[in-house]
Amino acid sequence: MRDISLCGSLTDEELAVLNRLGRPRQLARGETLAWAGSEALVCANLLSGVLKLSAMTADGREQIVGLLYPADFVGRPFAEEVEHSITALTDVELCVFPRKPFEAALENHVRMERLLLRRTLAALDEARARMLMLGRxxxxxxxxxxxxxxxxxxxxxxxxxxxxxxxxxxxxxxxxxxxxxxxxxxxxxxxxxxxxxxxxxxxxxxxxxxxxxxxxxxxxx
Amino acid sequence: MRDISLCGSLTDEELAVLNRLGRPRQLARGETLAWAGSEALVCANLLSGVLKLSAMTADGREQIVGLLYPADFVGRPFAEEVEHSITALTDVELCVFPRKPFEAALENHVRMERLLLRRTLAALDEARARMLMLGRxxxxxxxxxxxxxxxxxxxxxxxxxxxxxxxxxxxxxxxxxxxxxxxxxxxxxxxxxxxxxxxxxxxxxxxxxxxxxxxxxxxxx
DNA sequence: CGCATACTTGATTCGCTTCAAAACTCGTGG
DNA sequence: CCACGAGTTTTGAAGCGAATCAAGTATGCG
Incomplete structure (x- = not known):
């Protein structure tokens, strides 16, 4: 898990913190890690497989708003409620962190926070590119x-x-x-x-x- | 400018850094701060007015991928090239920072970086909500x-x-x-x-x- | 006042959806 | 090994919502 994901370019000490925090977890194709509207309990790193992030209208029309691939960060720190359901499109391996302790770790480890900021900025660019696709x-x-x-x-x-x-x-x-x-x-x-x-x-x-x-x-x- | 924008909840010292870095700037309705594809030179805080972020297909179809309101952060740190054109929808007042020094300030001031992370995460949620709207x-x-x-x-x-x-x-x-x-x-x-x-x-x-x-x-x- | 720009309204067209059914895939059990 | 059936994908026909084409009407500025 070292090369992959948030952990690349972290110090040994930071890696140790993450390892203590993280628990491995598998999902079978079709299983959902978090439902939109529920309490946000976890973040994770995706180790293998593909996840979808999806939103739904009140009457059930669905839009997939993001796809996550190995090494991607999963979840939304600093939000109490899950905004988008997270579901496995293939069998999936994750390294799951309870959200609150993960947030605390972020605060204490600047490099992790920095890395997450870069990734979030990149995800935002991607989301906007997809808006062009959807709209035009x-x-x-x-x-x-x-x-x-x-x-x-x-x-x-x-x-x-x-x-x-x-x-x-x-x-x-x-x-x-x-x-x-x-x-x-x-x-x-x-x-x-x-x-x-x-x-x-x-x-x-x-x-x-x-x-x-x-x-x-x-x-x- | 103190209450508004990134600067809320910064220390005096951090505010001083930002003030030294930032230059006030006005744009008239219709003027463009940055063109997609050009070198990314600046970030900014929006003080008053409304900005649009837009993307275009090769053949000229346009999609507005974001709207920015007073107190919003403008620009994309850590990218060499502008991804989305930034244009004034009304007359606009900005506090503009040269990108590189601003990035350096981020690295040195954890609170600013933290604040920017929260905002970026929120912007990502918003972008995804808009994907549902566009698609469905x-x-x-x-x-x-x-x-x-x-x-x-x-x-x-x-x-x-x-x-x-x-x-x-x-x-x-x-x-x-x-x-x-x-x-x-x-x-x-x-x-x-x-x-x-x-x-x-x-x-x-x-x-x-x-x-x-x-x-x-x-x-x- | 006159011109340019923005907005509304109408008629028609077109791309995508909807509805319907046939063909394929794949796992199960005879 | 093949027949069966559920789920998925392909294909076809018809309908509809939004785009396009085309005037016509405000609005605002020199």
Whole structure:
């Protein structure tokens, strides 16, 4: 756990503090770590797997407002109530900290606080980039951007420019990320496949066949 | 400038540091403090007026990704390049800090850094709430939410439940906040007026006539 | 007063959603 | 090994909400 997550670039003493605080925890695909509206009890580091952060309207429409990958920080220090539900999209390993003691540790360890500030600023930039996507992009642009994003996070390496990866999201969840319906996502993916930009060897697998063409379809972002 | 902005709850010594660093600056309505893609030279505190943060697609579609009000922090420490253009929606007064020295001051003054962390976390929550709005709300819900939001920020007080305020945004800018077109914004506002939920005494003035009914139209948020 | 800009309103179009059903995937048990 | 069934994905047809196109009407400034 040393290289990964908040812990990179901490001193030994700070690492010791975190280790004393943290408890390992697993979640199975589909399990929820925290429900929006409940008391905020924990923060965590994500060690492996993918988490979603989601918000819902009163009548049940869902929007995924963030995806978390290994080494990402999980949770929201300094808030008493959970704003966004946190749910596992794959089986997940976490290092969980009780929130209050974690906050105390932050106050006492400037480097940790500094690191968290940088990450939060980066997360804010990302959230705003996604606002542009949600507000101003077409369905095709959304799907193309999404696939490039996933490739960036999951595509181990590009052999001869082609990458294949395993989608951690169902079509329905992709729709909830992009602010679309499941049918529209499916149609756009089929179109990209028909046009030879991607391959869909199986339901959950995606191959990026022509990254540059895909970037053009994603416009802008 | 003491009560407002980052400076609240700083020590005298820290205030002195900031004052030595900061330079007052005015912007007229429409002027831009920083262009996306340019070198990030400054951070600032907003003293009066309203700023927009905006992003654009390659082909010129715009999305406003944030609005800043008096006492808000402006800019993005620790990034070399400006991610989002910063433009004045009204005449604006700022207290501007050169970025690098400001970053150095942050490192040396834990309380300032801590304060900035809290604000950044809050901004992230807000950005994510706006993602739900952009991705999953109808035009009517978007406009109703927007008006309630503005009332919260600008509506001095409610006399007998009615508040009137001066919109700092044109219809076109409202459209860019909500991910709609100018015509749709106009139509929805007219509808809300016809239904007696709001009044539009002049182009830029809005009166909230029935806050609860408006909240119902805004659904969820 | 006249011009430019902003806002409203109407008619039409289009992209995405909705509704409906077929095809596929995958785990289970015969 | 294959048949079965639940869940997921694809595909098709129809409808609707917001965009686009196009005037027309305020508003405000020189």
């Amino acid at each position: 992009k077409t369905a095709e642009e959304k799907v193309a951007s999404f696939l490039l994003d996933m490739a960036g996070h999951l595509g181990g390496q590009q052999k001869a420019c082609e990458v294949t990866f395993d989608l951690p999201l169902t079509r329905s969840q992709i729709a909830d990320v992009l602010g679309l319906t499941i049918e529209t996502v499916s149609r756009q993916m089929t179109k990209l496949k028909r046009d030879g930009l991607i391959g869909l060897p199986s339901n959950r697998l995606v191959t990026i066949r022509n990254r540059n063409a895909l970037r053009e379809r994603a416009e802008s972002a | 709300k109808t035009a009517e819900e978007k406009v109703a939410s927007f008006l309630l939001d503005m009332a919260g920020h600008l509506g001095g007080q409610q006399k007998a439940c009615e508040v009137t305020f001066d919109l700092p945004l044109t219809r076109s800018q409202i459209a860019d906040v909500l991910g709609l077109t100018i015509e749709t914004v106009s139509r929805q506002m007219t509808k809300l007026k016809r239904d007696g939920l709001i009044g539009l005494p002049s182009n830029r003035l809005v009166t909230i006539r029935n806050r609860n009914a408006l909240r119902e139209r805004a659904e969820s948020a």
